[in-house]
Amino acid sequence: xATFHRLALASSLCVICxxxxxxxTGCCETELAAAARGGYVVRVPVxxxxxxxLNASAPAAAAAAAAPGDGAAVVGTGLERDYTxxxxxxxxxxxxxxxxxxxxxxxxxxxxxxxxxxxxxxxFFDRHYARGxxxxxxxxxxxxxxxxxxxxxxxxxxxxxxxxxxxxMSRQVKLIVVVRDPVTRAISDYTQIISKTPDIPTFxxxxxxxxxxxxxxxxxxxxxxxxxxxxxQRWLDWFPLEQIHLVSGERLISDPAGEMAKVQDFLGLQxxxxxxxxxxxxxxxxxxxxxxxxxxxxxCLGKTKGRTHTPIDPNVLLRLRDFYRPHNEKFYQLTxxxxxxx
Numbered sequence: 001x002a003t004f005h006r007l008a009l010a011s012s013l014c015v016i017c018x019x020x021x022x023x024x025t026g027c028c029e030t031e032l033a034a035a036a037r038g039g040y041v042v043r044v045p046v047x048x049x050x051x052x053x054l055n056a057s058a059p060a061a062a063a064a065a066a067a068p069g070d071g072a073a074v075v076g077t078g079l080e081r082d083y084t085x086x087x088x089x090x091x092x093x094x095x096x097x098x099x100x101x102x103x104x105x106x107x108x109x110x111x112x113x114x115x116x117x118x119x120x121x122x123x124f125f126d127r128h129y130a131r132g133x134x135x136x137x138x139x140x141x142x143x144x145x146x147x148x149x150x151x152x153x154x155x156x157x158x159x160x161x162x163x164x165x166x167x168x169m170s171r172q173v174k175l176i177v178v179v180r181d182p183v184t185r186a187i188s189d190y191t192q193i194i195s196k197t198p199d200i201p202t203f204x205x206x207x208x209x210x211x212x213x214x215x216x217x218x219x220x221x222x223x224x225x226x227x228x229x230x231x232x233q234r235w236l237d238w239f240p241l242e243q244i245h246l247v248s249g250e251r252l253i254s255d256p257a258g259e260m261a262k263v264q265d266f267l268g269l270q271x272x273x274x275x276x277x278x279x280x281x282x283x284x285x286x287x288x289x290x291x292x293x294x295x296x297x298x299x300c301l302g303k304t305k306g307r308t309h310t311p312i313d314p315n316v317l318l319r320l321r322d323f324y325r326p327h328n329e330k331f332y333q334l335t336x337x338x339x340x341x342x
Contacts, residue, residue, distance in 0.1 A: 083144060083145070084144075085142035085143060085144050086142060086143065087137050087138060087140050087141070087142055087143075088137065088140060088143060088149050089133065089136065089137050089140065089149070089169060089170065090118075090140060090149045090150050090151050090173065091148050091149055091150065091170070091172075091173060091174065092148055092149075092150040092173065092174040092175070092176065092267060093150060093151060093152070093153075093156065093166065093173060093174070093175055093176065094106060094150065094151070094152030094153075094154070094176045094177075094178070095152075095153070095154070095156035095157045095162070095166075095175050095176065095177055095235075096154045096155075096156060096157025096158065096177050096178065096179075096231070097154055097157050097158070097177065097178060097179060097180070097185065097225055097226075097228070098154040098155065098185075098189060098225055099180070099185050099188040099189045099192065100154070100177075100178040100179055100180040100185060100249045101178045101180060101247070101249040101252045101253070102152050102154050102178050103152075104252060104256075104287075105152075105176070105178055105247060105252060105259075105263070106119075106152045107289070108256060108260055108273060108277075108289070109150070109260075109263065109273070111272070111273045111277055111289070112264065112269060112272050112273050113272065114146060114147045114148060114269050114270075114272075115147065115148050115150065115267075115269070116140075116141045116142070116143040116147050116148065116149050116150070117141070117149075117150045117151060117152070118139060118140060118141060118150070118151040118152075121151070121152060121153040121154075121155075122136065122139050122151055122153060123153050123155065124136045124139070124153070125153070125156055125159070125161075125162045125165045125166055126153065126155050126156060126159040126161070126162055129161075129165055133169060139151075148267055148268075148269065157177060157225075157231050157235075158224070158225055158231050160234065163234050163235045163237065163238040163239070164238060166238070167238040167239065171239075172243075173243070174243055174245065174266065174267060175235065175239060175243055175244045175245070176244075176245050176247060176263065176266070177232070177244060177245070177246050177247065178246075178247040178248075178249050178252065179228055179246055179247070179248065179249060179331075179339065180248075180249030180250065181249075181250065181339075181341040182223075182225075182226025182227075182228065182324045182327070182328070182341065183226075183317065183320045183321060183324060183341070184309075185222075185225070185226055185249075186207075186222040186223055186225075186226055186320070187203065187222075187309045187310060187312055188309060189221070189222040189225065190203045190206075190222050190310060191308075191309050191310045193222070194310065203222075203310060203312055203316070204312070204313055204316050206220055206222075207220060207222075207223060207316065207320070208319075214319055216319065216320070216323045218323075223320075223323075226324060226327075227327050228327065228328075228331045229327055229328075229330040229331040229333075229334055230327070232244075232331065232334055232335070233334065236334065241334075241335070241336075245262070245263065245266040246335055246337060247259055247262075247263060248339055250339075253287060256275075256278045256287045257273075257274050257275035257277070257278060260273045260274075261274070276290070277289055277290055278290065288300035321342070324341070328341050
């Protein structure tokens with residue numbers, strides 16, 4: 001009987017050992033077989049793209065589901081996506097215009113899970129170009145494969161050297177310009193200036209080169225920026241019109257969801273940001289974002305946005321309309337769009 005028990009125990013130990021060997025070799029074979037088929041093993045740093053402040057995109061969610069913890073392996077056959085977040089040069093730029101609605105557009109775009117946008121203005125192509133593309137890349141947020149990296153610097157649109165520099169970085173980059181009635185834009189620009197330097201001369205005195213003849217000073221920055229055709233032509237010397245998307249600043253206020261639909265189409269993204277994300281703030285006079293999940297209040301742009309404009313002499317406004325009319329008509333011809341600025 002004792003001999004029988006010893007034989008039974010030995011048999012059990014053999015079965016256990018055999019099972020362990022089978023499990024171990026089976027697991028190893030899975031990775032080896034994937035490698036033999038030309039696949040790869042992706043290591044997914046889950047905390048990398050789930051850190052506070054980053055968008056939880058569909059790729060991120062898929063990676064999180066596939067990887068229950070840091071360093072979990074996802075075995076692929078060459079068809080899976082790489083779920084490692086990296087810093088890349090931008091594929092899209094909001095290049096202008098100042099006081100046109102660029103900050104609002106950027107905040108609206110950042111709702112999209114496949115947009116990774118830099119919040120601050122890096123001014124790389126107009127001020128810091130000597131720092132090089134490696135420095136510029138280091139400024140960008142980390143992004144997953146399939147996400148669009150972008151930044152906005154409104155000064156790019158009017159800086160002479162910028163189009164060639166952007167072209168040298170990428171011939172395929174997508175460019176977005178938010179335009180607004182140049183008369184309204186100029187007054188908004190001046191309103192911002194006097195909020196910082198209240199002792200400057202009046203708008204009327206700065207806008208005219210010669211008061212007796214009524215000649216406008218086209219070199220004065222608030223007026224010069226509104227010469228959209230002049231600035232756009234420099235970009236068209238380097239990029240086809242199909243790579244430049246024009247956003248109406250007026251429609252971005254009156255119909256933010258409609259303008260956002262066109263921007264998302266231009267960027268090749270699913271229309272995720274829709275009218276359900278917006279409500280109109282009557283006090284500020286422009287749309288705000290509805291209360292995001294986990295927040296106690298809706299999100300509106302800061303107090304520097306939506307300032308009450310400085311009152312301008314009606315006769316000066318008429319002169320401004322006359323001044324911009326030929327420039328606007330040329331801009332409509334260049335773009336094939338009539339923005340209806342009267």
